[in-house]
Amino acid sequence: MNRNQVLPQVELSTDPSALRKVDFCAPQSYLGKGFLAITDLPRLAQEVSRLEAGDGFEWGVETYFVDSPGASNPHQILKFGLKGRIHMICQRCLQDCPVDLSRECQFVMVASEAIADAYPIEDDELEPIVASQHFDLLGLIEDEILLSLPLIPKHPEGACEAYASSFGETEDGADTLQKAENPFNILKNMKKIS
Numbered sequence: 001m002n003r004n005q006v007l008p009q010v011e012l013s014t015d016p017s018a019l020r021k022v023d024f025c026a027p028q029s030y031l032g033k034g035f036l037a038i039t040d041l042p043r044l045a046q047e048v049s050r051l052e053a054g055d056g057f058e059w060g061v062e063t064y065f066v067d068s069p070g071a072s073n074p075h076q077i078l079k080f081g082l083k084g085r086i087h088m089i090c091q092r093c094l095q096d097c098p099v100d101l102s103r104e105c106q107f108v109m110v111a112s113e114a115i116a117d118a119y120p121i122e123d124d125e126l127e128p129i130v131a132s133q134h135f136d137l138l139g140l141i142e143d144e145i146l147l148s149l150p151l152i153p154k155h156p157e158g159a160c161e162a163y164a165s166s167f168g169e170t171e172d173g174a175d176t177l178q179k180a181e182n183p184f185n186i187l188k189n190m191k192k193i194s
């Protein structure tokens, strides 16, 4: 039996506050997409080094029901995808660095914590979550963004120099200084830096 053909499909609101309480106990499935700014995600906002225009996440969510063997009710599957950009401190040069993130996840809605705990984990692509009438979908999206953050954010290989040389150095001044200097002194200074 395909429940999707008999159950209504409801479009999710793009309003972040509406995503804080989605009724996943209602006999209906959901479809939606939108954009979340960093300011809509308070826990993520603490991880970013600065805000640039366009920083944030496009999201898409879809739910549908599947029959599962041995269960009296079909399970609701929640699928979502995220794609976005934030800025973090590069751990190599300590300058801001853009971090692009994308993630796709799938969850299965279950009725209680006990069922979630007992859920077979061999299928690690399908994580159980407890359905509720006021499900914090925004919180779940933010969890997944936080999980996908790099432990050690870095510019791509070789890109740090571009930031370092444009930061805090007056190239003209350094040039005149080097011309007047004994080449061996320059060599000594270079060793100190490395």
Ligand SMILES: [Zn+2]
Residues within 6 Å of the ligand: 090, 091, 092, 093, 094, 095, 097, 154, 155, 159, 160, 163
């Ligand atoms: Zn860097």
